[in-house]
Amino acid sequence: MQVSYTHVLIIIIGSLLFESCEKDHIVKDGMKPIYIRYDDFSGLKSGPPLPYQNLGKIVSAGQFIFINEIGKGIHVINNSNPNEPNQIYFWSIVGNTEFTIFQNVLYANNGKDLLIIDITDFDNISLSKIIKDQYPLDILELHPENYTGYFECYNYKLGILKGWEKGELINPYCKTN
Amino acid sequence: MRSTIYFLFISLLFLSACISEDINSSAESTKSGSYATMLTISNYLYVVNKTQITTFDISIPNSPVELNKQEVGFDIESLYHHAGLLLIGSANNMYIYKIGTNGIPARESATEYNQAFGTEVCTSDPIVVKENLAYVTLSSFTEVCRGFARINQLRVFDIQDFKAPKLLTTIDMTSPKGLGIGKTHLFVCDKVDGLVMFNLDNPSKPIKVKTISGFEGFDLIVNGNLLVVVAKDKLLQYDISDEINIKYLSKIDL
Numbered sequence: 001m002q003v004s005y006t007h008v009l010i011i012i013i014g015s016l017l018f019e020s021c022e023k024d025h026i027v028k029d030g031m032k033p034i035y036i037r038y039d040d041f042s043g044l045k046s047g048p049p050l051p052y053q054n055l056g057k058i059v060s061a062g063q064f065i066f067i068n069e070i071g072k073g074i075h076v077i078n079n080s081n082p083n084e085p086n087q088i089y090f091w092s093i094v095g096n097t098e099f100t101i102f103q104n105v106l107y108a109n110n111g112k113d114l115l116i117i118d119i120t121d122f123d124n125i126s127l128s129k130i131i132k133d134q135y136p137l138d139i140l141e142l143h144p145e146n147y148t149g150y151f152e153c154y155n156y157k158l159g160i161l162k163g164w165e166k167g168e169l170i171n172p173y174c175k176t177n
Numbered sequence: 178m179r180s181t182i183y184f185l186f187i188s189l190l191f192l193s194a195c196i197s198e199d200i201n202s203s204a205e206s207t208k209s210g211s212y213a214t215m216l217t218i219s220n221y222l223y224v225v226n227k228t229q230i231t232t233f234d235i236s237i238p239n240s241p242v243e244l245n246k247q248e249v250g251f252d253i254e255s256l257y258h259h260a261g262l263l264l265i266g267s268a269n270n271m272y273i274y275k276i277g278t279n280g281i282p283a284r285e286s287a288t289e290y291n292q293a294f295g296t297e298v299c300t301s302d303p304i305v306v307k308e309n310l311a312y313v314t315l316s317s318f319t320e321v322c323r324g325f326a327r328i329n330q331l332r333v334f335d336i337q338d339f340k341a342p343k344l345l346t347t348i349d350m351t352s353p354k355g356l357g358i359g360k361t362h363l364f365v366c367d368k369v370d371g372l373v374m375f376n377l378d379n380p381s382k383p384i385k386v387k388t389i390s391g392f393e394g395f396d397l398i399v400n401g402n403l404l405v406v407v408a409k410d411k412l413l414q415y416d417i418s419d420e421i422n423i424k425y426l427s428k429i430d431l
Contacts, residue, residue, distance in 0.1 A: 052411060060207070077412070118239055
Protein backbone atom coordinates (compact mmCIF):
# COMPACT_ATOMS: atom_id res chain seq x y z
CA MET A 1 0.00 0.00 0.00
CA GLN A 2 1.26 3.37 -1.01
CA VAL A 3 0.81 6.36 1.25
CA SER A 4 1.07 9.56 -0.72
CA TYR A 5 2.03 12.92 0.65
CA THR A 6 -1.45 14.09 -0.31
CA HIS A 7 -3.00 11.56 2.09
CA VAL A 8 -0.72 12.66 4.88
CA LEU A 9 -1.51 16.30 4.16
CA ILE A 10 -5.26 15.63 4.23
CA ILE A 11 -4.94 13.86 7.54
CA ILE A 12 -2.87 16.69 9.02
CA ILE A 13 -5.22 19.42 7.77
CA GLY A 14 -8.24 17.38 8.83
CA SER A 15 -6.98 16.92 12.35
CA LEU A 16 -6.07 20.62 12.57
CA LEU A 17 -9.61 21.53 11.52
CA PHE A 18 -11.06 19.06 14.00
CA GLU A 19 -8.95 20.53 16.76
CA SER A 20 -10.05 24.06 15.98
CA CYS A 21 -13.67 22.89 16.08
CA GLU A 22 -13.02 21.42 19.49
CA LYS A 23 -11.64 24.73 20.66
CA ASP A 24 -14.90 26.45 19.76
CA HIS A 25 -16.96 23.87 21.65
CA ILE A 26 -15.15 22.35 24.54
CA VAL A 27 -17.32 19.61 25.96
CA LYS A 28 -16.53 18.36 29.41
CA ASP A 29 -18.23 16.14 31.94
CA GLY A 30 -19.29 17.98 35.04
CA MET A 31 -22.20 19.16 37.14
CA LYS A 32 -25.23 21.13 35.92
CA PRO A 33 -27.78 23.03 38.02
CA ILE A 34 -31.31 21.68 38.30
CA TYR A 35 -33.69 24.63 38.31
CA ILE A 36 -37.14 25.19 39.72
CA ARG A 37 -39.15 28.13 38.43
CA TYR A 38 -39.70 30.88 40.96
CA ASP A 39 -43.47 30.54 40.63
CA ASP A 40 -43.46 26.76 41.04
CA PHE A 41 -44.38 25.87 44.63
CA SER A 42 -45.55 22.34 43.87
CA GLY A 43 -42.55 20.93 45.74
CA LEU A 44 -43.47 22.67 49.01
CA LYS A 45 -44.69 19.84 51.22
CA SER A 46 -44.28 17.81 54.36
CA GLY A 47 -42.58 14.45 53.93
CA PRO A 48 -40.72 11.75 55.85
CA PRO A 49 -37.43 12.60 57.66
CA LEU A 50 -34.29 12.94 55.52
CA PRO A 51 -30.57 12.55 56.33
CA TYR A 52 -28.56 15.55 57.54
CA GLN A 53 -26.08 16.91 55.00
CA ASN A 54 -25.43 20.60 55.41
CA LEU A 55 -27.30 22.03 58.38
CA GLY A 56 -28.02 25.73 58.86
CA LYS A 57 -30.27 27.89 61.02
CA ILE A 58 -32.04 26.50 64.09
CA VAL A 59 -35.26 27.41 65.92
CA SER A 60 -36.82 25.70 68.93
CA ALA A 61 -40.51 26.13 69.68
CA GLY A 62 -42.19 24.31 72.54
CA GLN A 63 -41.18 20.67 72.40
CA PHE A 64 -40.03 20.89 68.77
CA ILE A 65 -36.71 21.72 67.14
CA PHE A 66 -36.55 22.96 63.55
CA ILE A 67 -33.26 22.88 61.62
CA ASN A 68 -32.61 24.18 58.12
CA GLU A 69 -31.06 21.88 55.54
CA ILE A 70 -29.31 24.56 53.51
CA GLY A 71 -31.19 25.25 50.25
CA LYS A 72 -33.60 22.34 50.69
CA GLY A 73 -35.99 22.78 53.62
CA ILE A 74 -36.51 22.14 57.32
CA HIS A 75 -35.98 19.08 59.54
CA VAL A 76 -38.69 18.77 62.21
CA ILE A 77 -37.71 17.05 65.46
CA ASN A 78 -39.95 16.13 68.37
CA ASN A 79 -37.72 16.88 71.34
CA SER A 80 -40.16 16.15 74.17
CA ASN A 81 -37.46 13.77 75.43
CA PRO A 82 -34.02 15.35 74.75
CA ASN A 83 -32.43 11.96 75.53
CA GLU A 84 -34.18 10.53 72.52
CA PRO A 85 -35.04 13.25 70.01
CA ASN A 86 -37.32 11.95 67.33
CA GLN A 87 -37.15 13.07 63.71
CA ILE A 88 -40.70 13.32 62.50
CA TYR A 89 -40.85 15.27 59.23
CA PHE A 90 -38.86 17.02 56.55
CA TRP A 91 -40.58 20.07 55.13
CA SER A 92 -39.33 20.49 51.59
CA ILE A 93 -38.87 24.18 50.63
CA VAL A 94 -36.48 24.55 47.72
CA GLY A 95 -34.02 27.44 48.17
CA ASN A 96 -34.73 27.81 51.91
CA THR A 97 -31.99 29.11 54.20
CA GLU A 98 -33.81 31.47 56.62
CA PHE A 99 -36.93 30.94 58.73
CA THR A 100 -38.77 31.55 61.96
CA ILE A 101 -41.97 30.32 63.55
CA PHE A 102 -44.81 32.25 65.21
CA GLN A 103 -47.85 30.42 66.55
CA ASN A 104 -48.96 28.16 63.69
CA VAL A 105 -47.14 30.03 60.98
CA LEU A 106 -43.75 29.38 59.40
CA TYR A 107 -42.01 32.34 57.76
CA ALA A 108 -39.40 31.02 55.33
CA ASN A 109 -37.41 32.32 52.38
CA ASN A 110 -36.78 30.54 49.10
CA GLY A 111 -33.83 32.71 48.06
CA LYS A 112 -36.09 35.36 46.51
CA ASP A 113 -39.50 35.58 48.21
CA LEU A 114 -40.73 35.38 51.79
CA LEU A 115 -43.19 32.50 52.07
CA ILE A 116 -45.93 32.42 54.70
CA ILE A 117 -46.73 28.79 55.43
CA ASP A 118 -49.51 27.40 57.62
CA ILE A 119 -48.12 24.61 59.83
CA THR A 120 -51.22 23.93 61.94
CA ASP A 121 -51.05 20.37 60.60
CA PHE A 122 -47.35 19.34 60.55
CA ASP A 123 -48.27 16.51 58.20
CA ASN A 124 -49.87 18.78 55.66
CA ILE A 125 -48.27 22.24 55.51
CA SER A 126 -49.70 24.77 53.07
CA LEU A 127 -48.63 28.04 51.49
CA SER A 128 -50.80 30.96 52.74
CA LYS A 129 -49.11 33.94 51.13
CA ILE A 130 -46.04 35.02 49.15
CA ILE A 131 -44.26 38.31 49.80
CA LYS A 132 -42.32 38.76 46.60
CA ASP A 133 -38.73 39.90 46.14
CA GLN A 134 -37.81 40.17 49.80
CA TYR A 135 -34.32 38.92 48.95
CA PRO A 136 -31.97 40.29 46.28
CA LEU A 137 -31.01 37.61 43.78
CA ASP A 138 -27.95 38.78 41.93
CA ILE A 139 -25.52 38.08 44.73
CA LEU A 140 -25.98 34.33 44.75
CA GLU A 141 -22.84 32.51 43.73
CA LEU A 142 -23.68 28.87 44.17
CA HIS A 143 -21.52 25.87 43.48
CA PRO A 144 -21.91 22.10 44.00
CA GLU A 145 -20.89 20.94 47.49
CA ASN A 146 -18.08 18.45 47.99
CA TYR A 147 -17.17 18.57 44.30
CA THR A 148 -14.02 19.52 42.47
CA GLY A 149 -14.05 20.28 38.76
CA TYR A 150 -16.04 22.05 36.07
CA PHE A 151 -19.69 22.95 36.51
CA GLU A 152 -22.25 25.00 34.62
CA CYS A 153 -22.53 28.36 36.42
CA TYR A 154 -25.78 28.86 38.33
CA ASN A 155 -27.88 31.58 36.68
CA TYR A 156 -30.42 33.09 39.08
CA LYS A 157 -32.54 34.28 36.13
CA LEU A 158 -33.43 30.69 35.34
CA GLY A 159 -34.90 29.84 38.75
CA ILE A 160 -34.13 28.48 42.20
CA LEU A 161 -31.35 25.94 42.49
CA LYS A 162 -32.90 22.61 43.42
CA GLY A 163 -29.68 20.60 43.16
CA TRP A 164 -26.94 19.47 40.81
CA GLU A 165 -26.80 16.64 38.29
CA LYS A 166 -24.03 15.13 36.19
CA GLY A 167 -24.04 16.14 32.55
CA GLU A 168 -22.06 17.24 29.50
CA LEU A 169 -20.98 20.85 29.75
CA ILE A 170 -20.33 22.98 26.67
CA ASN A 171 -17.59 25.54 27.19
CA PRO A 172 -17.81 25.42 30.99
CA TYR A 173 -16.72 28.64 32.69
CA CYS A 174 -17.17 27.80 36.37
CA LYS A 175 -14.81 25.51 38.22
CA THR A 176 -14.17 24.55 41.82
CA ASN A 177 -10.65 23.82 42.95
CA MET B 178 -62.94 7.09 101.30
CA ARG B 179 -63.31 10.80 101.83
CA SER B 180 -59.51 11.20 102.05
CA THR B 181 -59.10 9.28 98.78
CA ILE B 182 -61.44 11.68 97.03
CA TYR B 183 -59.55 14.66 98.46
CA PHE B 184 -56.31 13.10 97.31
CA LEU B 185 -57.66 12.59 93.79
CA PHE B 186 -59.01 16.12 93.72
CA ILE B 187 -55.70 17.63 94.82
CA SER B 188 -53.77 15.47 92.33
CA LEU B 189 -56.04 16.67 89.55
CA LEU B 190 -55.36 20.27 90.54
CA PHE B 191 -51.63 19.65 90.35
CA LEU B 192 -52.02 17.90 87.02
CA SER B 193 -54.08 20.69 85.49
CA ALA B 194 -51.52 23.23 86.74
CA CYS B 195 -48.77 21.30 84.98
CA ILE B 196 -50.68 21.11 81.73
CA SER B 197 -51.56 24.79 81.59
CA GLU B 198 -47.94 25.73 82.35
CA ASP B 199 -46.82 23.55 79.48
CA ILE B 200 -49.18 25.19 77.04
CA ASN B 201 -48.18 28.67 78.14
CA SER B 202 -44.50 27.92 77.90
CA SER B 203 -44.78 26.39 74.44
CA ALA B 204 -46.63 29.47 73.16
CA GLU B 205 -43.91 31.82 74.39
CA SER B 206 -40.86 29.65 73.99
CA THR B 207 -39.79 30.16 70.38
CA LYS B 208 -36.03 30.56 70.53
CA SER B 209 -33.69 31.14 67.62
CA GLY B 210 -30.03 30.38 67.13
CA SER B 211 -27.66 33.35 67.02
CA TYR B 212 -27.51 33.24 63.21
CA ALA B 213 -31.22 34.11 62.98
CA THR B 214 -32.20 36.67 60.33
CA MET B 215 -35.93 36.64 61.14
CA LEU B 216 -37.44 37.35 64.56
CA THR B 217 -40.96 37.85 65.83
CA ILE B 218 -41.33 40.30 68.72
CA SER B 219 -44.88 40.81 70.03
CA ASN B 220 -46.93 41.42 66.86
CA TYR B 221 -44.04 42.29 64.61
CA LEU B 222 -41.86 40.25 62.30
CA TYR B 223 -38.38 41.60 61.58
CA VAL B 224 -36.50 40.27 58.55
CA VAL B 225 -32.99 41.19 57.50
CA ASN B 226 -31.63 40.37 54.06
CA LYS B 227 -28.05 41.17 52.98
CA THR B 228 -28.56 44.93 53.15
CA GLN B 229 -31.97 45.85 54.65
CA ILE B 230 -34.29 45.37 57.59
CA THR B 231 -38.02 45.04 56.96
CA THR B 232 -40.74 45.33 59.62
CA PHE B 233 -44.03 43.48 59.18
CA ASP B 234 -47.19 43.71 61.26
CA ILE B 235 -48.25 40.13 62.01
CA SER B 236 -51.40 40.81 64.03
CA ILE B 237 -52.84 38.33 61.55
CA PRO B 238 -49.92 35.88 61.56
CA ASN B 239 -50.59 34.32 58.15
CA SER B 240 -51.01 37.69 56.49
CA PRO B 241 -48.05 39.97 57.31
CA VAL B 242 -48.32 43.62 56.31
CA GLU B 243 -45.11 45.48 55.51
CA LEU B 244 -44.74 48.60 57.69
CA ASN B 245 -41.22 49.72 56.96
CA LYS B 246 -38.07 48.86 55.04
CA GLN B 247 -34.70 50.53 55.56
CA GLU B 248 -31.11 50.17 54.40
CA VAL B 249 -28.70 48.96 57.08
CA GLY B 250 -25.34 48.03 55.55
CA PHE B 251 -23.59 45.25 53.64
CA ASP B 252 -23.38 41.52 54.14
CA ILE B 253 -25.77 41.31 57.07
CA GLU B 254 -25.60 37.95 58.79
CA SER B 255 -27.57 38.02 62.00
CA LEU B 256 -30.40 39.63 63.97
CA TYR B 257 -30.67 39.51 67.77
CA HIS B 258 -33.22 40.99 70.16
CA HIS B 259 -32.43 42.27 73.65
CA ALA B 260 -34.70 44.49 75.77
CA GLY B 261 -36.24 46.53 72.94
CA LEU B 262 -32.98 46.69 71.00
CA LEU B 263 -32.20 44.93 67.73
CA LEU B 264 -28.54 44.06 67.23
CA ILE B 265 -27.59 43.41 63.63
CA GLY B 266 -24.32 41.71 62.73
CA SER B 267 -22.78 42.47 59.35
CA ALA B 268 -19.41 41.79 57.74
CA ASN B 269 -17.75 44.79 59.32
CA ASN B 270 -20.22 46.47 61.69
CA MET B 271 -22.38 45.81 64.71
CA TYR B 272 -25.55 47.90 64.31
CA ILE B 273 -27.84 48.70 67.22
CA TYR B 274 -31.44 49.72 66.54
CA LYS B 275 -34.11 50.68 69.06
CA ILE B 276 -37.64 49.47 68.42
CA GLY B 277 -40.07 52.41 68.51
CA THR B 278 -43.57 52.30 69.99
CA ASN B 279 -44.86 51.85 66.43
CA GLY B 280 -42.69 48.72 66.10
CA ILE B 281 -40.31 50.36 63.63
CA PRO B 282 -36.60 50.20 64.48
CA ALA B 283 -34.37 53.30 64.36
CA ARG B 284 -30.58 53.25 64.31
CA GLU B 285 -28.75 54.17 67.50
CA SER B 286 -25.20 53.21 66.54
CA ALA B 287 -22.87 51.45 64.11
CA THR B 288 -19.67 50.03 65.55
CA GLU B 289 -16.95 49.11 63.10
CA TYR B 290 -14.87 46.01 63.66
CA ASN B 291 -11.94 47.61 61.89
CA GLN B 292 -8.46 46.95 63.15
CA ALA B 293 -5.82 49.62 63.47
CA PHE B 294 -5.26 51.93 60.48
CA GLY B 295 -8.72 51.18 59.09
CA THR B 296 -7.85 47.76 57.73
CA GLU B 297 -11.05 46.33 56.32
CA VAL B 298 -12.11 43.13 57.95
CA CYS B 299 -14.22 40.43 56.39
CA THR B 300 -16.11 38.32 58.85
CA SER B 301 -19.28 36.60 59.82
CA ASP B 302 -20.55 37.61 63.18
CA PRO B 303 -23.51 36.65 65.32
CA ILE B 304 -24.15 38.61 68.52
CA VAL B 305 -25.67 37.75 71.91
CA VAL B 306 -26.32 40.05 74.87
CA LYS B 307 -26.40 39.62 78.63
CA GLU B 308 -27.34 42.68 80.63
CA ASN B 309 -25.12 45.50 79.32
CA LEU B 310 -22.57 43.32 77.51
CA ALA B 311 -22.65 42.17 73.89
CA TYR B 312 -20.63 39.08 72.90
CA VAL B 313 -19.73 38.93 69.21
CA THR B 314 -17.84 36.29 67.26
CA LEU B 315 -15.86 37.36 64.22
CA SER B 316 -14.69 34.69 61.83
CA SER B 317 -13.13 34.95 58.40
CA PHE B 318 -13.13 32.38 55.64
CA THR B 319 -10.26 31.96 53.24
CA GLU B 320 -12.63 31.30 50.35
CA VAL B 321 -14.58 34.54 50.78
CA CYS B 322 -12.09 36.89 52.36
CA ARG B 323 -9.22 37.04 49.90
CA GLY B 324 -7.41 40.34 50.22
CA PHE B 325 -8.99 41.26 53.55
CA ALA B 326 -7.51 41.12 57.00
CA ARG B 327 -8.57 37.81 58.51
CA ILE B 328 -9.56 37.62 62.13
CA ASN B 329 -11.10 34.91 64.29
CA GLN B 330 -12.11 36.39 67.61
CA LEU B 331 -14.60 36.67 70.39
CA ARG B 332 -15.18 40.31 71.30
CA VAL B 333 -16.98 41.77 74.30
CA PHE B 334 -18.60 45.21 74.00
CA ASP B 335 -20.12 47.36 76.73
CA ILE B 336 -23.47 48.50 75.27
CA GLN B 337 -24.81 50.24 78.39
CA ASP B 338 -24.68 53.37 76.26
CA PHE B 339 -26.00 51.75 73.10
CA LYS B 340 -25.32 54.91 71.13
CA ALA B 341 -21.59 54.37 71.73
CA PRO B 342 -20.58 50.73 72.41
CA LYS B 343 -17.10 50.27 73.86
CA LEU B 344 -14.82 47.34 73.07
CA LEU B 345 -13.72 45.76 76.37
CA THR B 346 -12.10 42.44 75.53
CA THR B 347 -10.79 40.53 72.51
CA ILE B 348 -10.06 36.80 72.64
CA ASP B 349 -8.50 34.89 69.73
CA MET B 350 -10.29 31.74 68.63
CA THR B 351 -9.88 29.22 65.81
CA SER B 352 -13.07 29.67 63.73
CA PRO B 353 -15.88 30.89 66.01
CA LYS B 354 -19.53 30.71 64.89
CA GLY B 355 -22.85 30.87 66.73
CA LEU B 356 -23.01 31.50 70.46
CA GLY B 357 -25.32 31.60 73.46
CA ILE B 358 -25.36 32.48 77.16
CA GLY B 359 -26.16 30.19 80.08
CA LYS B 360 -26.38 31.09 83.76
CA THR B 361 -22.64 31.39 84.39
CA HIS B 362 -21.03 30.45 81.08
CA LEU B 363 -20.81 31.53 77.47
CA PHE B 364 -21.10 28.74 74.89
CA VAL B 365 -19.43 29.31 71.51
CA CYS B 366 -19.56 27.02 68.47
CA ASP B 367 -16.33 26.71 66.53
CA LYS B 368 -16.04 25.20 63.07
CA VAL B 369 -12.70 23.60 63.98
CA ASP B 370 -12.81 23.17 67.76
CA GLY B 371 -16.47 22.13 68.16
CA LEU B 372 -17.94 23.75 71.29
CA VAL B 373 -15.92 26.12 73.47
CA MET B 374 -17.08 27.15 76.96
CA PHE B 375 -16.10 30.36 78.73
CA ASN B 376 -16.57 31.12 82.42
CA LEU B 377 -18.36 34.46 82.94
CA ASP B 378 -17.52 35.03 86.62
CA ASN B 379 -16.19 38.32 85.36
CA PRO B 380 -18.67 38.88 82.50
CA SER B 381 -16.46 41.37 80.68
CA LYS B 382 -13.48 38.98 80.72
CA PRO B 383 -14.60 35.51 79.62
CA ILE B 384 -12.16 32.75 80.56
CA LYS B 385 -11.96 29.64 78.39
CA VAL B 386 -12.61 26.60 80.57
CA LYS B 387 -13.56 23.70 78.31
CA THR B 388 -13.63 22.50 74.70
CA ILE B 389 -15.76 19.65 73.38
CA SER B 390 -14.41 18.68 69.98
CA GLY B 391 -15.16 16.14 67.27
CA PHE B 392 -17.63 18.12 65.17
CA GLU B 393 -17.90 21.29 63.05
CA GLY B 394 -19.86 23.53 65.39
CA PHE B 395 -22.21 26.00 63.68
CA ASP B 396 -24.86 27.38 66.04
CA LEU B 397 -26.62 26.70 69.32
CA ILE B 398 -29.65 27.46 71.47
CA VAL B 399 -29.64 27.65 75.26
CA ASN B 400 -33.13 26.62 76.39
CA GLY B 401 -33.25 26.57 80.20
CA ASN B 402 -31.21 23.55 81.28
CA LEU B 403 -30.87 22.30 77.72
CA LEU B 404 -28.11 23.18 75.26
CA VAL B 405 -28.90 22.32 71.63
CA VAL B 406 -25.90 22.40 69.28
CA VAL B 407 -26.06 22.24 65.49
CA ALA B 408 -22.96 20.92 63.77
CA LYS B 409 -22.52 20.57 60.01
CA ASP B 410 -24.34 17.23 59.85
CA LYS B 411 -25.47 16.51 63.40
CA LEU B 412 -27.61 17.76 66.24
CA LEU B 413 -26.12 17.38 69.75
CA GLN B 414 -27.83 18.01 73.08
CA TYR B 415 -26.39 18.60 76.54
CA ASP B 416 -27.86 18.95 80.02
CA ILE B 417 -26.44 22.23 81.36
CA SER B 418 -28.24 22.32 84.73
CA ASP B 419 -24.70 22.12 86.17
CA GLU B 420 -22.68 24.27 83.77
CA ILE B 421 -19.36 23.16 85.24
CA ASN B 422 -20.14 19.54 84.44
CA ILE B 423 -22.35 19.63 81.38
CA LYS B 424 -23.74 16.21 80.44
CA TYR B 425 -24.04 14.82 76.92
CA LEU B 426 -27.61 13.69 76.30
CA SER B 427 -28.10 12.69 72.70
CA LYS B 428 -27.14 13.08 69.08
CA ILE B 429 -28.85 12.81 65.72
CA ASP B 430 -26.50 12.16 62.82
CA LEU B 431 -27.89 10.43 59.82
